[in-house]
Amino acid sequence: MPRPEVAAVLSYLESRPPAAPPTLPEMRAQLVASVAAGDLPAGEIAVERALTIPTRAGTVPALLLDARAERGDGPVVVWYHGGGFVTGGLDTHRGFAAEVARQLDLPVVLVGYRLAPEHPFPAAVEDAEDAARWVASRPDGLGRNADALVLGGDSAGGTLTIVTxxxxxxxxxxxxxxAQFTIYPATDLTRRYPSQDEFATGRLLTEETRRFYYAQYDPDIDDWRASPLLGTLTDLPPAVVLTAGEDPVRDEGRAYAAALISAGVPTTFLEAAGHIHAFVLMRQVVPSTQDDLRRAFRALTTTLEGR
Structure with a gap:
């Protein structure tokens, strides 16, 4: 069952008059508008700098966010935004990335990878890897040197975190x-999971929209870069996996955490009970989201400290 705050959001969405299916530009604009209405603002942040990251296909935009104006060498978080590989970007995830920077007390590079259908699979995968390598290369434009990476992402970005x-x-x-920090990732497109049927309708992410996203992204489902559960998981960095309890992709996240543990990878698995997909962008309308995220941030900090 959805938690009361989530049930109120779903009730409001269901009460709106029916509308024609949006076009892709409308979907992207609607996500921006929903974030402005439902998520928290970026708040106090000492450093916000636009970056241009070179990739094998050209360049992608990125945003450096840091709660400290001055910082020496240390870990840098590379964050990949969600949006089904089709929507989302620096504008939708700027506020959440600023929160990541504050909670972890680390600089965050939010990556604006290429989106489908203009750039189908594996464009996002390639951009994600190239961006991480660029941050690791100690570029002048970053203004500080990374001595380690922390890879993180939500939804599609959670999948990119794993494959990177x-x-x-x-x-x-x-x-x-x-470390890797992955929030409600999709991890296996080759089989059907019970949560996909259990939450096919009545939630923010439905089976219809999930299929739409993948039709645009056009992945090779048998490629580990689209279905990372098909790949070898041994010797991956320690992981924090956070799923949503009322989410079609919940069981893929659970399966990934279980497979990591079986492969001997130190793993912390957490689930936001009664919550739905895309909750990192609902911190204002569902205030209890912050409790779920704080648990995950604490687990990641503990992982980074080696405890």
Missing amino acids: SMALRDRPAEVPVR
Whole structure:
């Protein structure tokens, strides 16, 4: 059952008059508008700097956010935003990335990878890996040197977190990946999971919208970069996996955490009971979201401290 705050949000959404299916530009604009209405603002942040990251296909935009104006060498968080590989960007996730920077007391590079259908699979995967390698290369534009990476992401960005962790395990970057933090990721497109049927309708992410996103992204479902559960998980960096209890992709996140543990990877699994997909962008309309996130941030801090 959804928690009361979530039930109120779902009731409001269901009460709105029916509308024609939005076009893709409308979907992207609607996400921006919903974040402005439902999420918290970025708040106090000492550093906010636009970046341009070189990739194998050209460049992608990024945003450096840091709660401290001055900082020495240390870990840098590379964050990949959610949005089904089709929507989302620096504007939708700026506020949440600022919160990541404050909660972890680490600089965050929010990556604006290419979106489908203009750039289908594996464009986002390539951009995610290239951005992490660029941060690890100690570029002048970053204004500080990374001595380690922390990879993180929500939804589609959670999947990119996993596959980038795998890519950098197989061909290491200039600095190591200390941890991965993945929030409600999709991890296996080759089989059907019970949560996909259980929450096919009546939630923010439905089976219809999930299928729409993948039709735009057009992945090879048998490729580990689209279905990372098909890949080798041994020797991946320690993980914090956070799922939503009322989410079609819940069981994929659970399966990933279980597979990591079976592979001997230190893993903390957490679930936001009664919550729905995309909750990192609902911190204002569902205030209890902050409690779920604080638990995950504490777990990640403990992981980084090696406790």
